[in-house]
Amino acid sequence: MSDSQPIICVSEGELEGAGLSQEQLQWAKANGFAGQSGRLLALPDSEGDIGAYLFGMGAPGKAAPLALGAASAALQEGSYELKGNFGDPDLAALGFLLGAYRFDRYKKGKAAPELKMPEKADSAEVKRLxxxxxxxxxxxxxxxxxxxxxxxxxxxxxxxxxxxxxxxxxxxxxxxxxxxxxxxxxxxxxxxxxxxxxxxxxxxxxxxxxxxxxxxxxxxxxxxxxxxxxxxxxxxxxxxxxxxxxxxxxxxxxxxxxxxxxxxxxxxxxxxxxxxxxxxxxxxxxxxxxxxxxxxxxxxxxxxxxxxxxxxxxxxxxxxxxxxxxxxxxxxxxxxxxxxxxxxxxxxxxxxxxxxxxxxxxxxxxxxxxxxxxxxxxxxxxxxxxxxxxxxxxxxxxxxxxxxxxxxxxxxxxxxxxxxxxxxxxxxxxxxxxxxxxxxxxxxxxx
Missing domain, CATH: 3.40.630.10 (Zn peptidases)
Known part of the structure; x- marks a missing residue:
């Protein structure tokens, strides 16, 4: 079992096919989540803790190359993995890492989130960039x-x-x-x-x-x-x-x-x-x-x-x-x-x-x-x-x-x-x- 929290990427109009449970689907709809570009929504688990996140990719096929940077900029310290329709794995991972950047030499803030690399990503290329x-x-x-x-x-x-x-x-x-x-x-x-x-x-x-x-x-x-x-x-x-x-x-x-x-x-x-x-x-x-x-x-x-x-x-x-x-x-x-x-x-x-x-x-x-x-x-x-x-x-x-x-x-x-x-x-x-x-x-x- 993975220790990383899932980020389920969903394009507009594709929420029903995102593999969510009925409870998660109802939660997403109640919170107005429909795959809007850059929208991040926490999904509760059965005990009321955060079990996963939904992230909106916007219109199908039109997501910005570094869209996942909006997710990592908002997330707390921890390990995450990408699920769902996140497009090109290299760009998705790169966007996440670029958005997770923190400059804390003079003022300590929240620690950067970490990413479990998608299976098909060129991890060496993503990390060097x-x-x-x-x-x-x-x-x-x-x-x-x-x-x-x-x-x-x-x-x-x-x-x-x-x-x-x-x-x-x-x-x-x-x-x-x-x-x-x-x-x-x-x-x-x-x-x-x-x-x-x-x-x-x-x-x-x-x-x-x-x-x-x-x-x-x-x-x-x-x-x-x-x-x-x-x-x-x-x-x-x-x-x-x-x-x-x-x-x-x-x-x-x-x-x-x-x-x-x-x-x-x-x-x-x-x-x-x-x-x-x-x-x-x-x-x-x-x-x-x-x-x-x-x-x-x-x-x-x-x-x-x-x-x-x-x-x-x-x-x-x-x-x-x-x-x-x-x-x-x-x-x-x-x-x-x-x-x-x-x-x-x-x-x-x-x-x-x-x-x-x-x-x-x-x-x-x-x-x-x-x-x-x-x-x-x-x-x-x-x-x-x-x-x-x-x-x-x-x-x-x-x-x-x-x-x-x-x-x-x-x-x-x-x-x-x-x-x-x-x-x-x-x-x-x-x-x-x-x-x-x-x-x-x-x-x-x-x-």
Whole structure:
């Protein structure tokens, strides 16, 4: 006999065929349960204790991929198993695990429920994707006083050691000597020096896959200081780096046939006498001069140097992830990050993977007509546009200048935050793009 409590999944209109006893059926009807999407109802046993739960999957065949996340978010500590019509076992189990996530470093709450894996689920795949999400979420949720550049570096080194990755780093004024002027400039005002971490894993003879993640541990906006309501969430401005690490975990755990490289420019955009200024003209590793239009658009600067480095070894594919623009949220909201790619077919494969795995993205254009918005009268390029339009696109077009046009390059402008809970995504720091990219990479490179 199982020690796990059953969660009986029922679609709308299918309550009568759910195998319930007459008493359970009457109880469900008396409580208005009809399989409504996300509805969780406890079923009493003969002694009046909770013997099982009913969970609504919504309209038949139209359940959200991570629907079971709504159940685990509401359940108490304990072991559970899925019964009934829960659809794809991998997605059902993954949704449950993602919804069971708790961030309790600073405030202890209810313990997370556990799941007995469905018989036909690929438990290794489900667990690696849930772990990838938790890596990203834990890092984003940690405030900057416990995850400044120094402690973020320590976290990355711990991550790398656990996965037998090689680690190299350039820090502080050595960034100038090693020709990473934009990374140095953005981070030089902080008491904790800027740094570029370079992690590698895998067979050198396999295709070169490079991930680049924006690692701004806190963003004041610099001298173009953010108002308080805009600064409140800026602990999440390293969300690109956090999600890159989650993706790296999935790649390594699955043993994809790649030579993986992870580049993380890690800085704090602080304010002091050495802060960079609007109107400054800066050199870049690429050799382009960059006029600073606004010091609050610092993420694209550190990515530019890192992308240039990534491109220098002729990689098979470069992917960057960054909490880059508010314009992306204006265009597509918090749940649907923009995806930019030079190869439309590759973008379509990533989108298809994301929809299948409950990790949606939307392909946006690298519209060449907007390149003129980045023109500068005194430098090769301005790093922000000269007007209020197409902010996410122009940010992508800026990054587009820092890898060669023949390089296969993908850019995700993620939010990294769930402003309100939804199935599989509790409130707070969240994963975006990991599963969409992993699904494409698994198909492209194999295990």
């Amino acid at each position: 849930a772990e990838a999400a938790s890596i990203a979420r834990d890092l984003i949720n940690t405030p900057a006083n416990d995850l400044g550049p120094e402690l973020f570096e320590a976290s990355v080194r711990y991550f790398a050691r656990a996965r037998k990755m090689n680690v190299a780093m350039v820090m502080g004024d050595d960034l100038i000597e090693e020709n990473f002027p934009l990374i140095h400039t953005v981070g030089r005002a902080s008491s904790q020096p800027p740094r570029l971490m370079d992690l590698t894993w895998g067979n050198a003879n396999h295709p070169k896959l490079t991930l680049v993640g924006k690692g701004v541990t806190f963003d004041t906006g610099g001298l173009n200081i953010k108002p308080g309501n805009s600064m409140a969430l800026m602990k999440k401005d390293m969300g690109g780096a956090a999600n890159v690490l989650g993706l790296a975990h999935a790649i390594i755990d699955a043993k994809l046939k790649v030579r993986l490289r992870v580049l993380l420019p890690i800085v704090e955009n602080a304010i002091s006498g050495s802060a960079f200024r609007p109107g400054d003209v800066l050199p870049s590793r690429k050799g382009l001069t960059v006029e600073i239009g606004n010091t609050d658009a610092e993420g694209r600067l550190i990515l530019a140097d890192a992308l240039t480095l990534a491109d220098e070894e002729d990689p098979d594919l470069v992917i960057d992830m960054a909490t880059l623009t508010g314009a992306a949220r204006v265009a597509l909201g918090p749940e649907l990050p923009p995806l930019y790619a030079r190869d439309d077919e590759l973008a379509a494969r990533i989108m298809k993977s994301g929809l299948a795995l409950g990790d949606p993205l939307w392909h946006m254009p690298l519209w060449p007509g907007y390149d003129k918005m980045l023109e500068s009268k005194i430098a090769d390029i301005n790093h922000i546009s000269n007007g209020p339009f197409a902010g996410s696109i122009t940010a992508a077009l800026f990054l587009n200048r820092f890898t060669r046009q023949q390089t296969d390059w993908v850019h995700l402008d993620i939010f990294g935050w769930a402003p309100e809970a939804r199935p599989g995504h509790p409130f707070g720091g969240t994963d975006q793009g990991i599963r969409a990219l992993y699904g494409m990479l698994k198909e492209r490179y194999g295990q």
